[in-house]
Amino acid sequence: MIAKILKEAGFSENSVRIYVKLLEIGYASARQLAENLNLPRPTVYDNLKLLINSGLAVEKEEANKKLFSADDVKNLQYLIRSKIEKLKKDDQIISELLPNLNAKIKALEPKIKFYAGVEGIKQVLKDLLWYENMETLTMWPINEMVEILSKDYFENLNRRRIRRKIAIKGIWPRDKAVNFKDYPFLGVGPGHLRELRLAPRGMTWNMSYWLYADKVAFISSRAESFGFVIHSRDFSDLIKAQFAQIWKLSKPIKAQPQYTDEFLKTV
Incomplete structure (x- = not known):
């Protein structure tokens, strides 16, 4: 240790x-x-x-x-505390500089960023966790995504998401759904900040997307293993409109607190 x-x-x-x-x-x-x-x-x-x-x-x-x-x-304890204090001061300085830095980056940043491999996919999702207090939209073939990124990764991702108050409205294809007993961190309800629905029968897909702010993060299947983020308000609005129509046709997934509430104690 x-x-x-x-x-x-x-x-x-x-x-x-x-x-x-x-x-x-x-x-x-x-x-x-x-x-x-x-x-x-x-x-x-x-x-x-x-x-x-x-x-x-x-x-x-x-x-x-x-x-x-x-x-x-x-x-040793004194040294660690000193480093923590320094990091806190550095964090405060960065917080003060962020608005100006973001303005400069936005003027220069490309509209599309591409990431290869599993680590690249994780980098795509890491961008989401810079935000807080917002609603996001997802369409995930969830069993494939858990297989690609691992159960532990998703568990930690959802803890961090809930702490940052990032809510989800998500749609799963019926043939790629998972059960809450085995995956309690994917639960629905106010505590999980998540609503889920099952897509209409016969509708399925292999690629995922997660819409947040004015960005849409796409994640491929394991076979292709890549991700990319499109930063565009017009494109985000297009995806929102598509999502809204599929959401209306999809069936709500009921909460199963007997399996999922225990996870919330770890957040």
Whole structure:
């Protein structure tokens, strides 16, 4: 766990290994660390210097020999808190700059952005999570999308979506629907901020779209594995009109709180 925290705080793999080893064995020379960790001695010295400057390690001399050990472990907590404070300040600065930056980007950004592969598809959906407090429209062959992106990914996506108060009106093809018992994070109702309907019989599709703001994010099937976002008010209005007509013809999916409410406790 400490190794994970240090990596997330920006420390290199070698720095983390050295720090963890110092916690295990107490005082050690650079030579001992190099041999224990199978690292070049100059690399050990460079990383020890970094750990000392960060308050995580100390150096002492004993019998004309330099020894190193982990410093007070409370310093690790102090270091993490300092980084959190700095990130909060940076976040405030970015928030103040965003309107101006967005104005510049909008003047330059292309109307269509293309992304390849599963990671590209996730990048498409990540854009949605910059928004909050809005209603979105989706047409998903949901069983295929869960297969492409994974159950864990969708679970986390829906937690973040609900926290940001992004509501969904969604339509699923009947032959590609899933059950709430196995996929409770896809539940419907006020808590889930989701309404769902089943498309008319005989109507099916392999590609998904998610309409939000003035954008429409399209996601392909696993066979093609790509996604793209079209940023256009006129195009968004066209998709909204199409969605509205299919919505009228589609059958509402009833809530099953006995399967889905437990998920809401994790949001």
